[in-house]
Amino acid sequence: EEPSGPSMKTSIPGPNSLELMSKLKNVYNLGAIQYIVNYEKSIGNYIIDADDNVLLDTFTQISTLPIGYNHPALMESFKNQSNLRSMINRPALGVYPGVDWPKRMENILKQVSPKLSKITPMMCGACSNENAIKSAFMAYKARERGAREFTEDEKNSSIMNQRPGCPDLSILSFKGAFHGRTIATLSCTHSLYIHKMDIPSFQNWPIATYPLYKYPLEENERENKEIDKSCLEEVEYLIEKNKNICPVAGIIIEPIQSEGGDNHASPDFFRNLQAICKKHSVILIIDEVQTGCGPTGKFWCHEHFDLPHPPDIVTFSKKMQMAGFFHSEETMPEQPSRIFNTWMGDPGKTILLETILGVMKSENLLDQVQRSGKRLYSGLEKLQNEFPELLHSLRGRGTFIAVNAHGRPLRDTIINNLKKNGVQSGGCGQEAIRHRPALIFQERHVDIYLDILRKILKEI
Numbered sequence: 001e002e003p004s005g006p007s008m009k010t011s012i013p014g015p016n017s018l019e020l021m022s023k024l025k026n027v028y029n030l031g032a033i034q035y036i037v038n039y040e041k042s043i044g045n046y047i048i049d050a051d052d053n054v055l056l057d058t059f060t061q062i063s064t065l066p067i068g069y070n071h072p073a074l075m076e077s078f079k080n081q082s083n084l085r086s087m088i089n090r091p092a093l094g095v096y097p098g099v100d101w102p103k104r105m106e107n108i109l110k111q112v113s114p115k116l117s118k119i120t121p122m123m124c125g126a127c128s129n130e131n132a133i134k135s136a137f138m139a140y141k142a143r144e145r146g147a148r149e150f151t152e153d154e155k156n157s158s159i160m161n162q163r164p165g166c167p168d169l170s171i172l173s174f175k176g177a178f179h180g181r182t183i184a185t186l187s188c189t190h191s192l193y194i195h196k197m198d199i200p201s202f203q204n205w206p207i208a209t210y211p212l213y214k215y216p217l218e219e220n221e222r223e224n225k226e227i228d229k230s231c232l233e234e235v236e237y238l239i240e241k242n243k244n245i246c247p248v249a250g251i252i253i254e255p256i257q258s259e260g261g262d263n264h265a266s267p268d269f270f271r272n273l274q275a276i277c278k279k280h281s282v283i284l285i286i287d288e289v290q291t292g293c294g295p296t297g298k299f300w301c302h303e304h305f306d307l308p309h310p311p312d313i314v315t316f317s318k319k320m321q322m323a324g325f326f327h328s329e330e331t332m333p334e335q336p337s338r339i340f341n342t343w344m345g346d347p348g349k350t351i352l353l354e355t356i357l358g359v360m361k362s363e364n365l366l367d368q369v370q371r372s373g374k375r376l377y378s379g380l381e382k383l384q385n386e387f388p389e390l391l392h393s394l395r396g397r398g399t400f401i402a403v404n405a406h407g408r409p410l411r412d413t414i415i416n417n418l419k420k421n422g423v424q425s426g427g428c429g430q431e432a433i434r435h436r437p438a439l440i441f442q443e444r445h446v447d448i449y450l451d452i453l454r455k456i457l458k459e460i
């Protein structure tokens with residue numbers, strides 16, 4: 001049973017958190033740890049820490065818990081013996097998938113595929129993006145090679161990181177993007193220096209400008225259309241400029257840039273971006289790791305854009321529990337074990353996803369997200385109007401909503417004061433407060449949150 005609201009007993013981190021963190025500090029990088037959580041007691045929309053502080057969670061483990069803590073349906077799914085077996089006998093799914101696997105994959109595709117016929121399970125968001133990028137390179141060369149085999153020169157040179165086996169190809173990404181912390185995804189990530197420092201990157205992979213609009217949108221339509229236009233011109237210029245140096249094989253883009261500060265680009269921008277990709281035979285990778293599985297009110301955020309064609313690849317992780325990417329026939333390599341790793345997914349996480357999809361259906365959670373999102377948006381709009389000296393640029397879809405504070409220090413103060421008052425929230429970019437509640441966040445939770453937010457805004 002969920003608590004009726006937050007209740008704070010100690011400062012955070014409390015004494016029990018501190019004691020447990022001191023046990024970790026000899027073997028662990030404690031730098032980012034905020035406090036220790038009691039995952040036995042956390043329930044629904046409430047996270048409960050080691051000191052029994054009860055916080056309303058609008059951040060949900062970096063936007064990964066779709067149906068909150070300790071949902072009974074998830075507890076139930078591992079009482080099922082065959083589910084348990086497919087988890088404990090962890091298969092190398094690329095070579096020995098279990099008898100249950102074809103049905104499970106078919107099921108996932110049928111229920112949630114963004115109109116793409118293939119799925120490649122992976123291990124996390126970065127791993128999914130890394131392998132989506134590799135798939136784009138392979139598709140590019142397959143198109144160029146046609147039916148011919150790999151030459152001996154290609155084979156031998158590839159072993160030693162040399163052309164032609166290892167070709168000069170690139171992925172176009174956007175300023176402000178976050179696609180992961182592995183080497184190739186880092187070359188497509190441009191949000192914080194702390195992610196990038198000391199890591200070599202693919203120097204000549206082009207970086208375009210993601211549209212950064214003036215808010216409120218309805219008062220700045222003409223100007224924002226101009227921003228779209230100049231960003232699209234830059235994308236096409238970069239593709240053409242690289243054509244004979246380091247051809248752009250793919251573009252990777254978030255439908256809403258999350259870590260970069262909840263930057264929204266218009267449906268028109270995405271439709272035109274897809275047209276540019278089609279014109280130049282560039283693979284379009286839409287990174288739905290943070291936006292996917294319902295928080296924007298549709299299952300996939302890019303569904304809001306009414307794209308004339310499905311993207312070539314859609315990557316996912318976080319709320320889906322399992323990670324991976326949906327993709328077209330063209331981006332599935334012809335030869336076996338080119339996109340591969342030991343596990344190629346995780347039956348345990350797929351079982352969690354199946355259960356989550358069942359709950360989303362039975363509890364109509366996409367409708368819930370739309371209702372709570374409307375209430376949260378209008379409540380934040382009222383607070384933005386009441387405190388214009390504190391808040392600005394309110395924006396969002398579903399409950400995937402952000403509002404900016406005037407400057408990073410103020411944003412951090414608001415987030416810290418929310419925590420002191422029993423709300424676990426989160427920021428992104430320089431000054432955004434991002435909302436990432438679970439899909440089970442109801443209108444009453446919105447009201448509790450808005451009351452606490454108003455209280456702390458008044459105190460600033």
Ligand SMILES: Cc1ncc(COP(=O)(O)O)c(CNc2csc(C(=O)O)c2)c1O
Nearest residue numbers: 062124125126178179180258287289290317
């Ligand atoms: C749009 C998008 N694409 C890819 C990723 C990488 O996913 P993971 O590798 O973290 O599972 C993420 C992960 N998000 C994220 C939030 S904080 C963080 C970090 O590494 O600090 C990572 C994402 O938001």
